[in-house]
Amino acid sequence: MKTKLFSAFAGCLLIFSSCKKDEQLPPIIPTDPQGTVEVRFNPTINGSSLNLNEIVTGPNEQRIILETFKFYLSNIKATGSGNVLGSTDVALLDMSLSDKSFSFKADPGTITGLSFNVGLTPDQNGTNNPNFNPAAYENTNPLSVYNSMYWTWASGYIFLKIEGRTDTTQAQSSSPMFTWFYHCGLDTLLRSYDLGNMNISVEAGKTSVIELTFEFDDLFMRNNQPINMTDEYFTHTSDEFELAEDVITNFGTSIRKL
Amino acid sequence: MLSGLFKLVFPALAGIFLLASCTKDPEIPLSGTYTPELPPGFPELKIPESNPITYEKIQLGKALFFEKGLSRDSSLSCASCHRQENAFSDPGPVSTGIGGLTGIRNASPLFNLAWKADFFRDGGVQSLELTPLNSLHAKNEFDSNTAEMLERLKRSTEYKRLFKIAFNDTITINGALQAMASFMRSMISGNSAFDEYLTGKTDALTESQIRGMNLFFSDKTSCSECHGGFNFRKEGFFNNGFFEQYPDSGRQRITLLESDRAKFSVPSLRNISLTAPYMHNGSVNELSDIIEIYNQGGFANPNKSEFIRPLGLSEEEKADLVSFLNSLSDYAFINNEAFRP
Numbered sequence: 001m002k003t004k005l006f007s008a009f010a011g012c013l014l015i016f017s018s019c020k021k022d023e024q025l026p027p028i029i030p031t032d033p034q035g036t037v038e039v040r041f042n043p044t045i046n047g048s049s050l051n052l053n054e055i056v057t058g059p060n061e062q063r064i065i066l067e068t069f070k071f072y073l074s075n076i077k078a079t080g081s082g083n084v085l086g087s088t089d090v091a092l093l094d095m096s097l098s099d100k101s102f103s104f105k106a107d108p109g110t111i112t113g114l115s116f117n118v119g120l121t122p123d124q125n126g127t128n129n130p131n132f133n134p135a136a137y138e139n140t141n142p143l144s145v146y147n148s149m150y151w152t153w154a155s156g157y158i159f160l161k162i163e164g165r166t167d168t169t170q171a172q173s174s175s176p177m178f179t180w181f182y183h184c185g186l187d188t189l190l191r192s193y194d195l196g197n198m199n200i201s202v203e204a205g206k207t208s209v210i211e212l213t214f215e216f217d218d219l220f221m222r223n224n225q226p227i228n229m230t231d232e233y234f235t236h237t238s239d240e241f242e243l244a245e246d247v248i249t250n251f252g253t254s255i256r257k258l
Numbered sequence: 259m260l261s262g263l264f265k266l267v268f269p270a271l272a273g274i275f276l277l278a279s280c281t282k283d284p285e286i287p288l289s290g291t292y293t294p295e296l297p298p299g300f301p302e303l304k305i306p307e308s309n310p311i312t313y314e315k316i317q318l319g320k321a322l323f324f325e326k327g328l329s330r331d332s333s334l335s336c337a338s339c340h341r342q343e344n345a346f347s348d349p350g351p352v353s354t355g356i357g358g359l360t361g362i363r364n365a366s367p368l369f370n371l372a373w374k375a376d377f378f379r380d381g382g383v384q385s386l387e388l389t390p391l392n393s394l395h396a397k398n399e400f401d402s403n404t405a406e407m408l409e410r411l412k413r414s415t416e417y418k419r420l421f422k423i424a425f426n427d428t429i430t431i432n433g434a435l436q437a438m439a440s441f442m443r444s445m446i447s448g449n450s451a452f453d454e455y456l457t458g459k460t461d462a463l464t465e466s467q468i469r470g471m472n473l474f475f476s477d478k479t480s481c482s483e484c485h486g487g488f489n490f491r492k493e494g495f496f497n498n499g500f501f502e503q504y505p506d507s508g509r510q511r512i513t514l515l516e517s518d519r520a521k522f523s524v525p526s527l528r529n530i531s532l533t534a535p536y537m538h539n540g541s542v543n544e545l546s547d548i549i550e551i552y553n554q555g556g557f558a559n560p561n562k563s564e565f566i567r568p569l570g571l572s573e574e575e576k577a578d579l580v581s582f583l584n585s586l587s588d589y590a591f592i593n594n595e596a597f598r599p
Contacts, residue, residue, distance in 0.1 A: 130384055131308060135391070135432040139405070145391060145431055146404045152392035154382035154512055186514075238511045 035108055035202040037078050037086050038209045040101040041093060042258060043069075045216040052096045055176065058166060059217040059226040065176050066216070068163035069095035070149060071251070072142070073102075074124060075192075076116040078202075078210075080109045085202060090124055092142035092149065103207070111200040114210060118252040119159035119190040126155060127187055151185060154238070160184040160248050162219075168230050180233035184248040189237065191252040198257060211258035218254035219247050288313040292440070297448025298457055299488050304372050309387060309436045311443055314424040319441025321420060322434055324599040327410040328393075329400035330356055336393065336438075337599070339365045342592055345529035346445065351540030359398035362506060364540030367533045369447040369591065370489050370526060379522045379538045381495060382512045387439040404431050447528055447591040448488070455585075463585055470582025473575055479552075480565040481579075490527035490586065496563040497521045499556020500537055508538065521561055531584045532592060545583055549576045 043050040046057060050066070058064035070092065077087040086106025093100060119125075124143065126132030132155070137144040149158050163181040195212075202208050220227040227246070237244040292311040296303065305311050322328065326335045339353040340346040346368035352361045363379050377383045383392070393399040394407060411417045411429050418429060425433045452471070454462035463471065474481045485491055495509040497520045504520035512518075522538045536542040542551075553576060555568035571579070591597075 131306070133308065133385070133387065133432070135387070135435050148395060148403050150391065152383075152388065152395050153378060155384060155388075236511075238514055239507065241514060 032105075032205050033108075034086070034105040035204055036103050036207040037106045037111065037200075037202060038101050038103045038207055039076070039091075039114070040209055040211050041095070042100070042211060042213045043095055043216060044213060047215070050095065050216050058229060059220040060228050060230075061226075062166050062229065063176050064164055064166040064229065066162070066164040067096075068161055068181075070147070070158075071118065071160040072120050072149070072157065074117040074120050076102075076104065076114070078104075078106050078111045079113045079115065080111050080202075083107075083109070085109050085111060090120065090142050092147055106202045106208075108202050108204050111202060111208070111210070112198050113194060113196045114198065114257075115192065115194045117190055117192050118248060118255075119185070120157050121190065122187050125157055125185075125187060151183075153236075156185055156187075158183045158185045159189060160251055162247070166229050166233075178230055178233070180229050182234070182244065182247050183236050184244040185237050186244075189245060189248050191249060193252050193255065195255070195257050212255055213258050214251065214254040214256070219250045221250060222246050292316060292444060294444065294446060296446065297453055299453075300446070300448055301373065301488065303443070305443065306385075306387075309439060311440045312424065314420075315437045315440035316444045318417075318420040318424040318433075319437035319439070319444075320597070320599070321417070322438050323441055325411075327414075328390075328402060328407055330402045330406070332410070334400060336390070340368050342594075342597055343532070345369055345447065345532045345588075345592055346597075347533040348540075349534070351535050353399070355396065355399040356401040359401075361396075361398050363538050364535060366525065367529060368442055369445045369529065369588075371445065372443040373489060375493050376523060380509045380512050381523050385439075386442060387435045389442075390435055390438045407431075408434075445591075445597060447588040449590045450528065450588045451585040452582075453588075464581065466578050466581040467585045468582075469575075470578035470580070471585075473571075473579055474582055479569055479571070479579070483565045484524050484563065485527045491524045493524075495521040495523055497559050497561040498552075499559050499562040499566045500542070500551055502557045504559075506538060517561060519561055520559060527583060528586050529588055529591070531587050545580045546576065549579050 045066075048056075050056075050069075052066050052069060055063050055065055072090060072092055074090045075087075076089075076091060078085050086104050088102070088104035091102035093102065120143075122128065126134065134143060134145045134150045134157075139146045143157070149161060150156075151158055161181075161183055163179075165176040166178050166180060167176045168178045198210065200208050200210060217226070220229065227243070232240070232243050234240065235244040235247070290312060292313055294303065303311075309315075323336045323340075326332045326338075328335060334356065339348040341349065344367070348365035351364060353365045354360050366379065371377075371386055374386070375381075375384065377386060377389045378392070383389055391404075394402050394404065408429055408431060411434070421427060421429045421433055424437055427433060451462045451467070455468075473479055474485075483492075484494075484496060495518060497508075501520075507519050509518035509521040509523075510516065530536075531545065534543055534545075536545075536548060542548055549571070552566065553569045553571045556562060556566045
């Protein structure tokens, strides 16, 4: 009896396994028909890698410590052959983090250009929207008040926030003590840029990287002369508008592809 | 036997649980939509659709208003600078924040904010809900940030309970801001001697106060041109010619317009005798000094209000005006238990 049962069981197994062998394996189809574009920033100061919270020589040959460097990019589009391959509405970059990048999905193809705004569009900035509530965003949203980029004494976001300390020319202490900050915003400072000359392939299911850089010293130039960070040590934009305009415009134009 | 007992006990327990769920929180005597009895002459309460006002939110907002954990080192709360005995203003010229850092403007009193369109002296913020963010983030105030502040709150089971009651939600920054705005909107002040006089109690004001009142509303002074209406203020930004120099650019900081330089929001004159010092920088201590400068027509300024001009007031008239302003104090408001921790 036991032998008959075992034979029947073994026979079934053989039949089933034989059937499997005869089936054709389905072709491997990528689950995601799009690729991922990662835009990565590699900022420099005096040509060297820019790291926050380190004493470095600033644009005016003064020792500085950079403590905060955050900025918004918006309306970001990767283009190729006259088409938009991929885009994202907004990204917040924080240069204090090891991850200085953001990503978005794109169709397969070749990216030849990247366009973006430095700053936020009036809609994103809540301009002319009396019901705009930046506190309603989820914590993970770039526009959340968690990011400390909303201007709490006025309506709107800081587009570019740079804070740090420097030596004064009068006194050089062991650690730079003189505080400076540049908070640039307002709709009128929204700037658009196009970076071309790219040849970056996007493949389905894969990540392509666009490496960008900017030189910190370039931000603090006016008429080919460095801006003295101890003389012009702050702007909330509206109180020192020209300084804010210089800094954010210089920043935008200094961004280039590596 | 056990099964039978279970059948008897379970429905009873379930019933108790359901009842407990429906019972109001014992620490919140009223629940649901906040429906205050408004002072005579006050317009309908203005509440944004995005933040309906409830007693539960007010209760939570009050707890947060007095919560020192909102500041970086847990040393300051909103009430540290907005004191009830001063109609929720700061008796100092400017407020002192974390580490002894000071602000640049006098802290405004807090009352009747439900009817206000713009906030801060320069009107930079249009939503009462967003105003606490300024103190939270400012380095010379709480020097905190949203994430750290919420983490501190989340350690409290009491706040978890209050957020659950108010919003049926966990602790969020949006909920915290809505609750604080709700509490501030509940701060309604309209019970002064002047208000009593308006309701027909003719002995509520002294003879001097009545003379001052008539002068206040007369064309001779034009005080009520800017300080009119139920709240003794009108919306807008004006330069009152009080100073020769204005290091603070005022409204211009928001609009960038030269025509807005040195203009500031018109303050309410309710509770004015309780809210010294005065002006945007807290540099004037006495109401009599204010009357005197207005009487002289103020200092020249290209943006000065047309209503600021020499008034030619007698000493008695000046004293009467001060006397009238004193009649605008609402002592019930500054002693109201509802606004205490």
